[in-house]
Amino acid sequence: MPLLTFPIALIGLVGLPTVAAIYYLRNRFRRHPVSSLMLWVDQRAPREGGARLQKLQTPLLFFLEVAAILLFTLAATGPRMLTSTSNSPLMFVLDDSLSMRATGGGESARARAIEKVMAILARERRFEATFITAGQQPQTLGSVKSKRQAKQLLAEWRCEAPTDCLGEAVTFAAEQGGPRARLVVVSDRPAGDELGGGGIRWHAVGKPAGNIAIVNALRGDSPSGERYMIELANLSNKPADTVLTVTDEGAGQPRVREALEFGANQSRRLTFSLEDNAPALRVAISDDALSADNEAVLLPPDRTKVRVQTRITDDRLRSDVVRAIDATGRAERVSQGGHLRITDDADVTVAPRNTWPVHLMRGEQPKAYVGPFVVDKAHPLGDGLSLVGVVWSAADIDLPGAPLVLAGNRVLVSDTRRPSGHHELRIAINAEASTLTRSLNWPILFDNLVRWRADESPGVRTPNVRLGTNAYVTVNDEADRVTITDPTGERYEQPVTQRRLTIPAERAGLWRVTAGEQTYKFAVNALARGESDLRQLRTDTAGNWLADTDVRKQYAEAAWLPILLAMGVLTAHLMLIARSSRGSAGVRT
Amino acid sequence: MMESDYHQHLADGEQAGARYALAVPTRVPTGLAGIQLGQHAGASLEFKDHRDYQPGDDLRRIDWSAYARSDKLTVKLYREEVNPHLDVLIDGSHSMALAGSAKPRAALGLAAALTTAAGNSGYTFAGYLAHDGCEPIAHGTNRPSAWDNIAFTGSGNPEAALHQMPPRWRAQGIRVLISDLLWLGEPHTTLDQLVAGAAAVYIIQVLGETDVDPPQRGNVRLVDCETGELKEVFIDAVAERRYRDNLARHQGAWHEAARTVGATMTTVVAERLVEGWDLGELVTAEILSVS
Numbered sequence: 001m002p003l004l005t006f007p008i009a010l011i012g013l014v015g016l017p018t019v020a021a022i023y024y025l026r027n028r029f030r031r032h033p034v035s036s037l038m039l040w041v042d043q044r045a046p047r048e049g050g051a052r053l054q055k056l057q058t059p060l061l062f063f064l065e066v067a068a069i070l071l072f073t074l075a076a077t078g079p080r081m082l083t084s085t086s087n088s089p090l091m092f093v094l095d096d097s098l099s100m101r102a103t104g105g106g107e108s109a110r111a112r113a114i115e116k117v118m119a120i121l122a123r124e125r126r127f128e129a130t131f132i133t134a135g136q137q138p139q140t141l142g143s144v145k146s147k148r149q150a151k152q153l154l155a156e157w158r159c160e161a162p163t164d165c166l167g168e169a170v171t172f173a174a175e176q177g178g179p180r181a182r183l184v185v186v187s188d189r190p191a192g193d194e195l196g197g198g199g200i201r202w203h204a205v206g207k208p209a210g211n212i213a214i215v216n217a218l219r220g221d222s223p224s225g226e227r228y229m230i231e232l233a234n235l236s237n238k239p240a241d242t243v244l245t246v247t248d249e250g251a252g253q254p255r256v257r258e259a260l261e262f263g264a265n266q267s268r269r270l271t272f273s274l275e276d277n278a279p280a281l282r283v284a285i286s287d288d289a290l291s292a293d294n295e296a297v298l299l300p301p302d303r304t305k306v307r308v309q310t311r312i313t314d315d316r317l318r319s320d321v322v323r324a325i326d327a328t329g330r331a332e333r334v335s336q337g338g339h340l341r342i343t344d345d346a347d348v349t350v351a352p353r354n355t356w357p358v359h360l361m362r363g364e365q366p367k368a369y370v371g372p373f374v375v376d377k378a379h380p381l382g383d384g385l386s387l388v389g390v391v392w393s394a395a396d397i398d399l400p401g402a403p404l405v406l407a408g409n410r411v412l413v414s415d416t417r418r419p420s421g422h423h424e425l426r427i428a429i430n431a432e433a434s435t436l437t438r439s440l441n442w443p444i445l446f447d448n449l450v451r452w453r454a455d456e457s458p459g460v461r462t463p464n465v466r467l468g469t470n471a472y473v474t475v476n477d478e479a480d481r482v483t484i485t486d487p488t489g490e491r492y493e494q495p496v497t498q499r500r501l502t503i504p505a506e507r508a509g510l511w512r513v514t515a516g517e518q519t520y521k522f523a524v525n526a527l528a529r530g531e532s533d534l535r536q537l538r539t540d541t542a543g544n545w546l547a548d549t550d551v552r553k554q555y556a557e558a559a560w561l562p563i564l565l566a567m568g569v570l571t572a573h574l575m576l577i578a579r580s581s582r583g584s585a586g587v588r589t
Numbered sequence: 590m591m592e593s594d595y596h597q598h599l600a601d602g603e604q605a606g607a608r609y610a611l612a613v614p615t616r617v618p619t620g621l622a623g624i625q626l627g628q629h630a631g632a633s634l635e636f637k638d639h640r641d642y643q644p645g646d647d648l649r650r651i652d653w654s655a656y657a658r659s660d661k662l663t664v665k666l667y668r669e670e671v672n673p674h675l676d677v678l679i680d681g682s683h684s685m686a687l688a689g690s691a692k693p694r695a696a697l698g699l700a701a702a703l704t705t706a707a708g709n710s711g712y713t714f715a716g717y718l719a720h721d722g723c724e725p726i727a728h729g730t731n732r733p734s735a736w737d738n739i740a741f742t743g744s745g746n747p748e749a750a751l752h753q754m755p756p757r758w759r760a761q762g763i764r765v766l767i768s769d770l771l772w773l774g775e776p777h778t779t780l781d782q783l784v785a786g787a788a789a790v791y792i793i794q795v796l797g798e799t800d801v802d803p804p805q806r807g808n809v810r811l812v813d814c815e816t817g818e819l820k821e822v823f824i825d826a827v828a829e830r831r832y833r834d835n836l837a838r839h840q841g842a843w844h845e846a847a848r849t850v851g852a853t854m855t856t857v858v859a860e861r862l863v864e865g866w867d868l869g870e871l872v873t874a875e876i877l878s879v880s
Contacts, residue, residue: 029810029821035684035692035800036771037813037820039835 012073016066023062064573071566081558088180089128091173092117095166095187096135098467098531100159102188102209102290109188109537110159112205116186117154121147130176134169134187135161135506136468140176160292160507162468162528167193170200182545191542201545206537210236212262213293213532216269217283217525219464220301226274228298230283234262235533242286246272249280249297260285280510280523293532297510297523299463306331306450306457309338309355311345317360317429320437324446331450339453356453358425363395366430369407376404379415380452381425384444393433399426421456421477421498425449458499460513460522465505467526473501479515486511487524592740598694599733602701605866609706610880611675611763639663674759675707675714678723678747678783679739680768683815686741690797693741695859696767699793701733702868702877703765708732709880715759719747719768722754744815746772748779761788765876770794770839776846783852790852791876792843798860803832 034040094117100110121127131141131153141157144150166187173183183199185191188206216231234240239262246256256272274281283296308331312318321342325331331340337352344360373387381404394412401416401424416424431437455461461472475482475496482501485491487509494501501513508526512519642651642662655663677700679685686693704714716729716736720743727737743750747768758764764787766779783790804811804824811820822828840856847854855874862870871877 029808030804031812032799032804032809033688033812033814035687035769035797035814036773037811037816037818038771038773039832039839040811040820040822042831042835 006077008076009073012069012076015069015073019062019065019069061573061576064569064576068566068569068573071562071569075559075562075566079558079562081556081561088182089130089177090120090124091177091181091183092129092131093138093166093169093173093183093185093187094131094133094141094154094157095164095185095189096133096139096157096159096161097164098160098162098292098526098528099206099290099534099537100188101292102206102211102534102537106207109206110157113186113188113203114151114154114157116203116205117184118147118150120184121150130173131157132169132173132176133157133161134164134166136163136165138165138169138172158507160467160526162466162526162531185543188537190538190540199545200543202540202542204538204540204542206534207539208537209289209534210234210238210240211289211293211532211534212236212240212242212285213290213529214283214285214296214525215267215293215527215529215532217296217298217464217527219274219281219298221303224273226276226278226300227271228274228281229269229271230296231267231269232260232262232285233267233529233532234265235529235535237264237535239263242288244270245284247282247284248278249282251279255281280521289534290532292508292526293528295508296525296527297464298525299510299521299523302459302461302463304454304457304459306340306454307334307338308332308450309334309336309341311341311343312360313344314360314362314431317344317431317437320431320442321360321446324443325450327443328447328450330454339457340449353420354422356423356425358427358449361395361397361399361426361428362430363397363428366393366395366433367410368393368433369410369412371407373412374406376402379404380455381413381415381445381448383448385441385448387436387441389435390439390441391433391435393430394428395430397428399428401426456499458515458518458520460520463521464523464525467505467508467524467528469505471503471505471511471522471524473503473513473520473522475499475501475513475515475520476518479518481515483514484511485514595693595697595739596734598697599701599736601694601863601866602698603705603733605698605868606702606705606877607709608880609702609709609868609872609877611703611707611710611712612875612878639665673710673712674762675704675712676717676756676758676762676764677703677714678717678719678756678764678766678768679726680743680747680766681718681720681739681741681750682743682746682768682772683741684769684771685795687797687799687814690799691859691863692769692795692797695795695857695862697733697739698863698866699767699795699857699871700765701736702866703871704733706877706880707763712763713759715756717756719743719745719750721745721750723747723750723756724754725756746774748772748774751779751782755782758786760786763787763789763791765791765793767793767795769796769800770843771800776843777850780846780850780852784850790847790850791874792847792852792854793871793876794840794843794854794856795859795862796856798858801836801858803829 094113100113101108121129128143128145129150130143133139133141142153144153164187166185170183170185174181177183183201185200185202187202187204190204191202212232212234214230215233216229219228220226230244232242232244241259241261244256244258244260245254247254260268262268278300280300281298283298285294287294308325310318310321310325310333312321322333325333338355340358341355342358342360344362369392371387371390373390373392375382375385375387377383385405387405392407392412394410399411399414401414403411403414405413412428414426418424429436436442455472456474458474458476461474465471477499479496479499481493481495483491483493484503487507496515503511503513505524508524511522511524639652639655640663642664650664652663652665655661679696679700685696700716704716707714714730716726717723718726718739726739728735747766764783766783780790806824808821808823811822844854853874853876855870855876857870868877872879
């Protein structure tokens with residue numbers, strides 16, 4: 001224990017010479033000749049001892065006081081007792097990000113990390129190790145008590161996250177492991193703020209490298225036809241080159257093969273047009289330090305139109321509705337069997353099963369509302385609506401269902417959800433006296449309506465998603481379970497609630513969701529510029545278990561023990577004083 | 590040879606005693622008839638008075654004729670006889686020359702003053718020093734400043750010295766013991782020897798301030814100046830009180846013994862006495878009178 005680093009302890013030690021000096025001065029005997037000792041016969045000798053051997057007695061009080069000072073000094077140094085290290089759990093935080101797969105010309109950082117973990121475990125006689133992966137979120141991989149179990153468990157460590165959350169994972173591990181846990185972080189980047197006050201051993205196993213990566217890949221329709229865009233970045237401080245290939249799914253020959261040269265830190269965007277009904281595309285560049293960002297899959301966009309049936313008697317209102325519907329570009333107007341039926345005819349109340357009725361309710365004696373309007377922004381219809389400055393004219397009609405737009409206590413738009421899962425919307429509006437149809441809110445409202453209805457149709461909301469986001473799939477009515485096949489071919493089943501599935505895009509590649517006879521596909525692409533940049537990776541070791549928090553974790557507070565002993569010593573001291581005072585008034589106590 | 594200071598002490602006492610005369614004893618111890626009449630009833634042939642018999646009175650002095658007349662026991666009182674001679678016995682032990690105290694100066698000065706006062710009263714005198722025995726002081730019958738060979742080097746006490754070799758007391762003389770009386774022993778043992786055949790006995794206790802007041806508080810290693818014995822004590826209020834109680838108890842025993850045998854005892858503190866050689870305490874004790 002570094003005693004000299006504890007000022008309070010040093011101050012306490014000053015008490016030792018002080019007490020010694022007091023005792024020396026008090027115990028010093030003055031020589032005093034007397035005529036006779038006869039008047040002193042009944043005086044007792046002091047217990048502190050004297051010059052003559054037969055008078056020497058142990059100055060117990062002195063030793064008790066010295067012992068008390070030493071014990072208090074010891075307590076001031078914050079002593080700790082070594083606890084059993086075998087019971088101190090090991091918490092491994094494993095960087096689960098993509099960059100851990102970078103090879104840098106040899107084995108991957110992940111492989112080196114596993115070696116490091118096994119080396120740490122090899123030094124432990126007995127251990128209980130818990131592995132926590134730090135991907136987008138901290139996740140417990142599992143706990144092991146043997147090296148064999150550890151090796152098996154580490155095989156499940158994939159390193160496919162588009163980012164890491166080492167800070168959160170360290171906090172999570174500390175909470176999970178408790179105060180005595182020993183934290184080990186294994187990453188490819190050096191320690192940053194996560195190291196905090198210490199107590200964490202950080203092993204960086206990365207190697208810096210240059211890398212050309214696909215950092216963006218999009219595919220969609222444009223007024224001039226379907227196109228796709230690819231953005232490539234040379235994440236290196238030196239010029240580099242690569243070969244870009246774009247291949248139709250199932251085809252042998254690439255439709256694009258292009259050698260590209262990059263300057264240092266240069267990015268390039270390449271846009272290509274596609275013919276109608278082009279299949280899925282597989283984009284690839286030459287192999288380099290990180291293979292995960294060298295490939296992307298672009299599925300064709302979902303071109304399914306929302307069928308909209310309009311039955312509106314008011315010419316002006318019909319015109320406004322039709323224009324708004326056409327502006328979405330995702331709807332086609334039909335006269336029968338639409339996904340949406342928009343009408344101002346109050347007599348039409350029965351709708352087919354898959355048709356959502358939208359009632360435009362004119363009413364009598366309309367009133368104009370200028371706000372303030374309250375919009376349910378959490379509802380798909382309320383997204384992007386801003387009714388400031390709008391004059392909304394509507395009759396006093398009580399709209400059933402959940403209110404979506406209100407002017408004071410007057411409900412202007414409501415939604416009624418049927419037991420089948422379909423919706424019935426009501427909009428109270430008098431177009432002639434409203435400025436709503438002339439404002440931007442009108443096309444926004446119908447775009448929200450068409451998009452919402454499209455999302456409710458079976459299919460994938462976004463066929464091409466980035467790694468780490470979610471893919472949303474809506475299945476048909478009959479399916480209550482689906483089979484999901486990930487890019488590695490692994491299949492698992494998942495129950496469906498209200499026809500909707502949210503699938504975390506945790507692995508790059510092509511995913512398939514099978515619901516009965518229907519199969520839905522979406523592509524996950526590892527587009528993470530931060531993970532593709534390998535220039536900041538390092539091999540390093542930082543932090544120490546024997547410092548600060550780690551000491552506290554392995555050593556229990558023991559200041560109470562010397563304090564308790566000191567109190568006992570002082571109690572004995574008081575007892576001796578009391579006894580001496582009773583026994584002899586002439587004896588100093 | 591004796592220390593030169595002692596001559597000075599004797600001279601100082603002699604000078605101090607020049608103004609005084611030895612008082613005629615007012616309390617008479619048991620003794621033989623003397624040649625000078627005292628103020629009290631004694632054993633002389635001169636009838637003085639009658640008084641009622643008290644147990645202990647000499648049966649030979651009962652006035653039988655008075656008894657026959659009054660049927661009441663009455664004793665005859667005769668005026669005492671006092672031999673006009675003063676014997677001064679000085680305690681010659683080490684304690685009388687306690688280092689740092691004025692005890693030797695006071696003791697010698699007192700002896701000189703008393704003998705000078707005795708001379709003023711027409712008394713003869715002799716000085717004795719209690720060492721291993723009671724030895725006459727060289728030239729002890731001359732004026733005190735001529736005394737010699739006085740040394741406070743004895744390891745015993747006056748009681749032992751009186752027992753070992755008593756002085757050649759003059760019968761019916763006045764005897765003075767100058768001592769600190771600090772030895773363990775029965776006062777009567779000493780006093781009985783003093784009063785035997787004496788017309789009057791004066792006990793003058795000479796104490797130093799270090800004898801009256803205990804040392805300062807704290808740890809003290811006491812050294813017995815006579816035996817060299819050591820004793821380590823811690824002085825506090827209780828120890829001080831206990832010491833003073835012991836001293837008072839010791840002095841009380843001597844006073845009580847002196848009263849019993851008809852001796853007169855007084856105590857002087859050496860340092861206060863030699864400060865101005867005021868012998869008022871001896872006058873108060875009716876040992877001296879202003880001449």
